Amino acid sequence: MLIRNTDSGFIHPHPSEITPPSVYHGRRELLRLMAGGAAGSVLAGWASRDAWAQGARPGRGAPLAAAKSNVAGAVTMEKSTDYKDATSYNNFYEFGTDKSDPVRYASTLKTTPWSVEVEGLVNKPGKYDLEKLLKLSPMEERIYRLRCVEGWSMVIPWVGYSLSELIRRLEPQGSAKYVEFFTLADKATMPGLRSDVLDWPYVEGLRLDEAMHPLTLLTFGMYGEVLPKQNGAPVRLVVPWKYGFKSVKSIVKIRFLDKEPRTAWNKAAANEYGFYSNVNPTVDHPRWSQATERRIGEDGLFAKRRKTLLFNGYEAQVGQLYAGMDLRKNF
Ligand SMILES: Nc1nc2c(c(=O)[nH]1)N[C@H]1C(S)=C(S)[C@@H](COP(=O)(O)O)O[C@H]1N2
C-alpha cells in the first residue's frame, strides 16, 4: 500500500512493509536510538548488508533513513518528481542510450560487495568499502532540482551527505586541485559498453573547491530508500548546479589530481560538453537552446516549459566559485 504525503509529494510504503526484520524485532532499541539521533546509522548499516542484494519488496529499495538537511539551498518547495518517472526515465549509457534502457537492463548490476578506490594526490589513499562510506557521516535528505543537458529536469529527495565529509578525511595534498570520478565498467553486466558512444569507463571531474562545496552530495539513496540500480547504485554524485551528466553514477574510483581531467562527454564532443558544464540559460548547447526545460512527469500538449535558471537556481550558493570567470569560455 502506498501512502502519499501531500506536504512533500514523497511516496512512502506502509511502515510494516519497509521495516527490515532485524530492525522490526528490535523496534524498542530503534526508538531508543532515534531519540538519541543514531537511527540513521542503524538503518544505513542494515541497508549496506542487504538492501541492494535483495531489496525490501519487489521493485522498491530498502529504506535509508536520513535527517532533513540543514544545508542552505538543499531544499526546494517544488513538488518532487514521481518516483516512477524518476526511476524509469534515466540516462545511464552503460545500460544503453534509450531513456528506458537503464530500468530494463540495470538489474544485472552487482552492487555487493562494493568498494571505492581512492588514489592520487591524497594522504589516505586506499580501498574503501561501501559499508564504511555509509557510516562515515550522518545521512541527510536533500531535495534538489537536477537539470539534464538534454532539456528536462526533475526534483528528487536525495539521501547522502556532503562529498566534503569524505574528502576531508582523505586529506588531499596541497597540490591537489581537481577530483576525478570513475564509474564501474563491467562488460559482463553492462550491455551499453558494447557501443563506443563513450570512451569507457565513464569519467567525470570537479575542481577541488566544487567537490568540497556543501551542496555536492555523495548520494546513496533517494525517496528515503537506497538508490535503484538505474539511478546509480550504490553510490553516485549529485551536483545540482551542473548539467546532469556531471552527476556520475556507480562510482568505483576517485582520483585527486593537479590538472583538469578529461571527462567522458568532453572526450566525446569537446565543443558541446565543457569541463564546467554549469547550468546556464544564456549559453546554448551548439545544437539546441538551454533557455527552458521540461519537468519530467509534466508531459502532454499543454505542459508548459519552465525557464531554466542560472546555476539551476543555486546561484546564491555557488556563484562565488566562478567569480571573475568567463562562463562562455568556461562552459
Ligand atoms: N556512469 C554514468 N553516470 C551518469 C550517466 C551515464 O550515462 N553514466 N548519465 C548522466 C546524465 S546525462 C544524467 S542527466 C544523470 C541522470 O540521472 P538519473 O538517471 O538518476 O536521473 O546521470 C548522469 N550520470
Ligand SMILES: [Mo]
Ligand atoms: Mo543528462
